[in-house]
Structures are given as C-alpha cells and as structure tokens.
Amino acid sequence: MSDRSIEHATFTIERIYPATPSKIFHALSDKAAKRRWFADADGGNAGTYEFDFRIGGREVFSGGQPGGPVYTFDAVYRDIxxxxxxxxxxxxxxxxxxxxxxxxxxxxxxHGEGTRLVFTEQASFLDGLDKPEYREEGTADLLDLLGKAAGNL
Incomplete structure (x- = not known):
C-alpha cells in the first residue's frame, strides 16, 4: 500500500496597488527588484537565486529560516x-x-492611477507535505510585499 496522496486546489487572490502596471511588471520581471521582495524579504537564508525572465526561462530560489527546512521554488516561464x-x-x-x-x-x-493584479494558482499538493491554505496564505503575504516594493520603485 502506498503512502502517496494528492490534493488539487485552485485559488485566486486580487490586489489593487497604487503603482502603475509598468512599475508592478518591473518588480516582477527585473532580477534585482524581484530578489528584494521575493527572495530576501524574510531575512532567512537565501542560498540560491537564479532568474532568467523570458518565455522558457527559469527562476530558482532556495532558502529558509536558520535551523528550519530548506524550500526550493523552481519555475519555468510559459507566457509573458x-x-x-x-x-x-x-x-x-x-x-x-x-x-x-x-x-x-x-x-x-x-485601475485608476494604479494596478489591479489577479493571481490565480492551480496546484497539485503531494503526499500531505503542503496544504492549499498554507500556499494561499504565503502567496498573499508575497503579494503584499510586492505592493510595498513596487511603491518604492
């Protein structure tokens, strides 16, 4: 008998930012700008950060809090x-x-003089090692950091 499992989930988060779409896009697409709010924001151990923002390009971030687990985000851009x-x-x-x-x-x-951002994720959570509600909460926190960073560009 297998201990394997899968849980499917979809969630959508919306944000309104006072920054223009061009500033938000810059915060998402520029390596130095994104690293500040995405990889370096929590003060943890950002061990690896690669960023190749183009269709087919990869973004890899690996890190975590001292003494805690190491998380790795490994993405491929499919459409920009x-x-x-x-x-x-x-x-x-x-x-x-x-x-x-x-x-x-x-x-x-x-959206007025700012930007409406809609983030939608369709996910398969594997073997009970993560939960949809954890991912949605973490994503919401990251989108809040994005808004703060874009306001400072």
Whole structure:
C-alpha cells in the first residue's frame, strides 16, 4: 500500500496597488527588484537565486529560516505579455522532496492611477507535505510585499 496522496486546489487572490502596471511588471520581471521582495524579504537564508525572465526561462530560489527546512521554488516561464500577464509552471520542494506542482497566472490591468493584479494558482499538493491554505496564505503575504516594493520603485 502506498503512502502517496494528492490534493488539487485552485485559488485566486486580487490586489489593487497604487503603482502603475509598468512599475508592478518591473518588480516582477527585473532580477534585482524581484530578489528584494521575493527572495530576501524574510531575512532567512537565501542560498540560491537564479532568474532568467523570458518565455522558457527559469527562476530558482532556495532558502529558509536558520535551523528550519530548506524550500526550493523552481519555475519555468510559459507566457509573458509585458505589463499584462505572466504565466509560469513551478515545483516546490522541501528539503529536496517535491511537495507541489503548480500553474500560476498573474494578470495586470490599469485601475485608476494604479494596478489591479489577479493571481490565480492551480496546484497539485503531494503526499500531505503542503496544504492549499498554507500556499494561499504565503502567496498573499508575497503579494503584499510586492505592493510595498513596487511603491518604492
């Protein structure tokens, strides 16, 4: 008998930012800008960060809190329309074990003088090692950090 399991989930998070779509897109597409809010924000151990923002390019981030598990985000960009959308597929690992496989879409649209961002993730959570509610909460936190970073560009 196998201890394997899978849980499917889809969630959508919306944010309104006072920054323009071009500033939000820059914070998502520029290596130095994204690293500040995505990889370096929590003060943990950012061991690896690679960023090749183009269709077919990869983004890899590996790190974690001292003494805690090491998480690895390994993404491939599948579609990019500047200032409008980004679609990527990614695997998440915890201490080298794959915990989920996802397809994520970021949509950007003007909203007054700012931007409306819609983030949608379709995920397969593997073997009980991660939960949809944890991922949604973590993604919401990252989108809050994105908003703060874009306001400082």
């Amino acid at each position: 329309v500047p200032e409008e959308r980004i679609v990527y597929a990614y695997d998440m690992f915890m201490d080298g074990k794959r915990i989920s496989v996802s397809l994520a879409t970021i949509e950007l649209a003007p």
